Every structure is written in C-alpha cells, then in structure tokens.
Amino acid sequence: MSGPSKLHASAKSSSFAESVIREMTRVAQEHDAINLGQGFPDFPAPQELKDAAARAIAEDHNQYPITWGVPVFRDAIAAEYRRAYALDVDPATEICVTCGSTEAVMATFLGLLDEGDEVVLFEPFYEAYGPDAILAGAGRRIVALRPPGWSFEPDELRAAFGPRTRAIVVNSPHNPTGKVFTREELETIAALCRKWDAIAISDEIYEHIIYDGWRHVPIATLDGMAERTVTINSLSKTYSVTGWRVGWTISPPSLTGAIRKVHDFLTVGAAAPLQEAGVAALGVPDSYYTDLAAAYRRRRDRLLEILERHNFTCYTPHGAYYIMTDIGHFGFGDDVEFARYLITDVGVAAVPGSSFYRHPSAGRTKLRFCFCKRDETLSEADRRFSISRRLRGTAPSV
Ligand SMILES: Cc1ncc(COP(=O)(O)O)c(C=O)c1O
Numbered sequence: 001m002s003g004p005s006k007l008h009a010s011a012k013s014s015s016f017a018e019s020v021i022r023e024m025t026r027v028a029q030e031h032d033a034i035n036l037g038q039g040f041p042d043f044p045a046p047q048e049l050k051d052a053a054a055r056a057i058a059e060d061h062n063q064y065p066i067t068w069g070v071p072v073f074r075d076a077i078a079a080e081y082r083r084a085y086a087l088d089v090d091p092a093t094e095i096c097v098t099c100g101s102t103e104a105v106m107a108t109f110l111g112l113l114d115e116g117d118e119v120v121l122f123e124p125f126y127e128a129y130g131p132d133a134i135l136a137g138a139g140r141r142i143v144a145l146r147p148p149g150w151s152f153e154p155d156e157l158r159a160a161f162g163p164r165t166r167a168i169v170v171n172s173p174h175n176p177t178g179k180v181f182t183r184e185e186l187e188t189i190a191a192l193c194r195k196w197d198a199i200a201i202s203d204e205i206y207e208h209i210i211y212d213g214w215r216h217v218p219i220a221t222l223d224g225m226a227e228r229t230v231t232i233n234s235l236s237k238t239y240s241v242t243g244w245r246v247g248w249t250i251s252p253p254s255l256t257g258a259i260r261k262v263h264d265f266l267t268v269g270a271a272a273p274l275q276e277a278g279v280a281a282l283g284v285p286d287s288y289y290t291d292l293a294a295a296y297r298r299r300r301d302r303l304l305e306i307l308e309r310h311n312f313t314c315y316t317p318h319g320a321y322y323i324m325t326d327i328g329h330f331g332f333g334d335d336v337e338f339a340r341y342l343i344t345d346v347g348v349a350a351v352p353g354s355s356f357y358r359h360p361s362a363g364r365t366k367l368r369f370c371f372c373k374r375d376e377t378l379s380e381a382d383r384r385f386s387i388s389r390r391l392r393g394t395a396p397s398v
Helices: 020-030 047-058 071-085 100-112 129-136 154-160 183-196 253-267 272-282 286-309 335-346 375-387
Strands: 095-098 118-123 139-144 165-171 199-203 229-234 247-250 313-315 322-326 366-370
Touching (some): 020 335, 047 272, 071 272, 100 229, 100 247, 100 253, 129 139, 154 183, 183 199, 335 366
Parallel strands (some): 118 165, 165 199
Antiparallel strands (some): 229 247
C-alpha cells in the first residue's frame, strides 16, 4: 500500500470539536467542582415515573419497540398536544419517538436537508445544531440575538432567507439565553417560512420551564405552520430524566416518513420500557407543570442573586434553566480561561459562552450557568465564589 494513510477522521467530523459542555462536565468531575455547566438536575426524578419504568421492565417491555415509537406512548403524545395546544396530531403518521431531542434534531436534519441547502440559526445557539448542519451538508445562515433582550433584527432575518433556505431552527424557551420568543417574533419567522417554502424546526424542550407570566407559543399553532413545522421535544427537562434519552418529533406525514427512516438506521428505537413510562409522564396533572415552573423560578432567583452578588453581569432568563452572564470585566483572556479558572481554583463549573457561537470570539466574554440544582448545591457554589479573590470588588462593565 502506498500513498497517504486513510486511517483518519472524515472531513465532516473533523470540522467540529468535541462538545464543550460535556468536556466541562468531565473536567468538573476531575476537580470535584460543583457542576453548574451541563443542564441536568441533581435532584431525584418524580417517583411515579421511576415506578412506571420499573414496572415496564418487570412486565417485560424489554425488546425492540416499533422503530418510530411504542403505540401507547405516541397516543399519549398526541393526546397531550391536543389538550395543551389544541393541535391535532395523528400518532400513526406524524410522530417519531427518538433517543432524546438530540437524536430528533439530527434525524430531522439528515432526513430533510440536502447538501448545499441552507439552514437559518439564531446565535447564540445550542451547540448541537452546528455539527447537525455539518453532518447534513447544509450551510448555516446566522442571525444574531443581541443582549440584553436577545431580540433579533427582522431585516437581518429577512436577509438570511433566500432560494436555498430549507429550514430555520427555532428554540424557545432558548438555551443558552432564556429568551422566550414572542408571538410577534414567531409570526415574523412564520411569514418568512411561508414565503420561502421553508421548514421550521422547533426545539421546544423547555416549554414548561417558563417564568414571569411568559407563555410558550408552539410555532406549529400559527397560521399555515403545522404543515411545515417539525416540533421537537423530549422527556429530559420537563420530567427531570435527562438520562432516559426519550424524545420525539411531530411533523406532517411527508416529513415524518423521512425522519423515521433516518431514525431507524441511526438507533432502531428509543428504550422500550422508558417509552412505556413516558405514558405516566405525559399523564401528570396540570399542577405538576405549575409546580415545576414555580420551583425553577425560585432556583433562578437564587442563582441570579448569588451571581450578581459575586459581580457577574446577568441576563435574566424568562424560560429554560440557564443564566447567561457577562464576564468581560473580570480581566481574564477569554471565556475558556475564565471557565478553567472557575473549575480548578474556585471549584465551580460553567460553560464558556464561545461554545454557543460559530466564531468563538463572539462569545469570549460570556459564561453560562445552569440552575437545575438543589438549594444545597447552589449554596455551596455561593460559598466557593466567596473565597475567590479574583471575583471580589470587580465592577460590572455593562
Ligand atoms: C435546546 C436544547 N435542545 C436539545 C437538548 C438535548 O436534549 P435531550 O436530552 O432531549 O437530547 C438540550 C439539552 O440541554 C437543549 O438545551
């Protein structure tokens, strides 16, 4: 054999890095740091869900499920969208159950986008959308969400759409900023989707984690949008079971068929007993969601108070469970240097803002903290911040 070795990564997989969020979790574990980086709860999952999962295993729901989802679970998903949003979803043809919304987004990109298509992303964006676009061969058109309100310029959005636009990703409530898109903003997006015959890929996994009277509006409920929207959701955040890896897509049959095929060859199916338990999750009373939002609101206020007292500049989130901060005034080289300092010297992990931007320099003064944690965890973070001399007496710049 002659010539250069072929034992190397593909060009596509070489063009994105390992997840910074997961890397921060590993480094945090090595240093025994409080993990306010990766967004998973450190409190128990609801008992009735754990019981339902144990029961499903005992009742032997332990073999491959139908690839696009266990029928009772798809029925429960359809019933929930009817109840909550008056959306008519056909469980036989319009749902694909996936391994979390992570796989749902990937299967959607691979199933619906062609090489050379363009997908519009609001920036900052959840880090998976970048590699999703690269693996699908799609180009990215970036539209800025600008602090402090994280709103976008409608003209900038209009300029991002064109004949090559195949889709836009909408994520509301939004990770990492906590922005909740207003109905008016969603109408602007919807009008452009209709004009350019584009698909809205709507990641709504924080739909129930929402504060201050803000309301979640699924873009599929707007005029003419159900026929061009892929709604993505999962059990992870709403039911505090991020490790279960159960999510789903809802879309018209013509799109669902493609998503189901890709999903089948990616994973065959999501865990059968946990889909059975998902029926119990979707059957909880309304009070569960009210209590969930109230508990997260308390945690949000607590972490806001802690961070502001330690001189972070905070952007108050209206939804999701993250606080985006500005750290420019602390005098570090960039966000990654500051995040490493926080882990190794202070013992608190957060996520460098640059991981939410296509060009890292755009996020170099930002750091994201999550507050899906017990009070004791937040108090311990507070105690550790108090010991750091480099956080003391630094006046915020914005
Ligand atoms: C916006 C967004 N989408 C998707 C995911 C992944 O969720 P899942 O556990 O359903 O794969 C996350 C996780 O943090 C997220 O923040």
